[in-house]
Amino acid sequence: MSNKKLILLAAGGHGRVVLDALLAQNLVLEGILDPALTVGSLVLQQAVMGPDDWLLGRDSNDFVLANGAGTLPGSLLRRRLFERWKAAGFSFTTVHHPSAIVARGVSLMEGSQLMAGAIVQTGTVIGENTVVNTGARVDHDCVLGAHAFIAPGAVLCGGVSIAADVFVGAGAVLLQGITVGEGAVVGAGAIVTQNVAAGVQVLGNPARPRHLKPL
Numbered sequence: 001m002s003n004k005k006l007i008l009l010a011a012g013g014h015g016r017v018v019l020d021a022l023l024a025q026n027l028v029l030e031g032i033l034d035p036a037l038t039v040g041s042l043v044l045q046q047a048v049m050g051p052d053d054w055l056l057g058r059d060s061n062d063f064v065l066a067n068g069a070g071t072l073p074g075s076l077l078r079r080r081l082f083e084r085w086k087a088a089g090f091s092f093t094t095v096h097h098p099s100a101i102v103a104r105g106v107s108l109m110e111g112s113q114l115m116a117g118a119i120v121q122t123g124t125v126i127g128e129n130t131v132v133n134t135g136a137r138v139d140h141d142c143v144l145g146a147h148a149f150i151a152p153g154a155v156l157c158g159g160v161s162i163a164a165d166v167f168v169g170a171g172a173v174l175l176q177g178i179t180v181g182e183g184a185v186v187g188a189g190a191i192v193t194q195n196v197a198a199g200v201q202v203l204g205n206p207a208r209p210r211h212l213k214p215l
Contacts, residue, residue: 004064005030006093009052009081011043012036015068017115017134019044021097022066024116030063052081060089067092067111067129071149073167073185073201079147082111082129092129100132109146127164139176151188163198 006027008019011034022029023044032043035051042048055063065085069078082092092111096102100114103121109128114120118132123141126132130144134152138144142156145164150156154168157176162168166180169188180186181198191205200209 004091005062006064006066007049007055008032008046008066008068009085010034010068010070011046011048012068012070014070014131016043018066018068018095018113019046021095021113021115024098025096032068034068052085055085055088055090060091063090064093065090066095067113071131071167073169074183076147076165078149079129079165082147103140115152121158145182154186 006029011032029046031047031049033049033052033054037048039048039050067082069081071078094108095113097116099116100118105122106120107125111129112126113131115134117135119137121140124138125143127144127146129146130148132138132150136150136154138156139158141158142160144162147164148162148166150168151170153171155173159177160174161179163182165183168186171188172186172190174192178192178195180196183199184196185201186192187203190203190207192207196202202209
């Protein structure tokens, strides 16, 4: 990474997982910004410097950010945090836990995150601000759109295409060639054998749809 100072935005549950991955990469942090935490407190021995607005008026060329916000089905909080600070000129680092396996020919877009034990196979594209969480497996030639969240233990077989803002729940399995539309939710443990339309939640084995409220 460049000589920019590294700052973690948000240090809740997912944020601490991101922080651990950054430290496992032997990266040095300037500190943490989180409005829910007390200034001067420590998270994994890293100091909290204040809320996100600490960045206002500072030179974006001096810093690089890591997005510690997690995601729940249907939530856009993580995306909004990313877009707010991108619009202000800041850049986001990719996160690659040393135990994650990334094949040759994988493309990682800005701010993407691969957590401990994740496996990503050749020809796959991981979109900006997208998370492949603990132990998730993404096989060859998958395309994951921006701001998607692949929960722990999920499996995407070869050639799966995931649109923006998709949430794939823990332990879900998407069979080869499946397409999932924007904003859809694949429930935990679902076995997806057919394409999933935008804005739809699917549950069960085989997965069946249930429409979501608009975001």
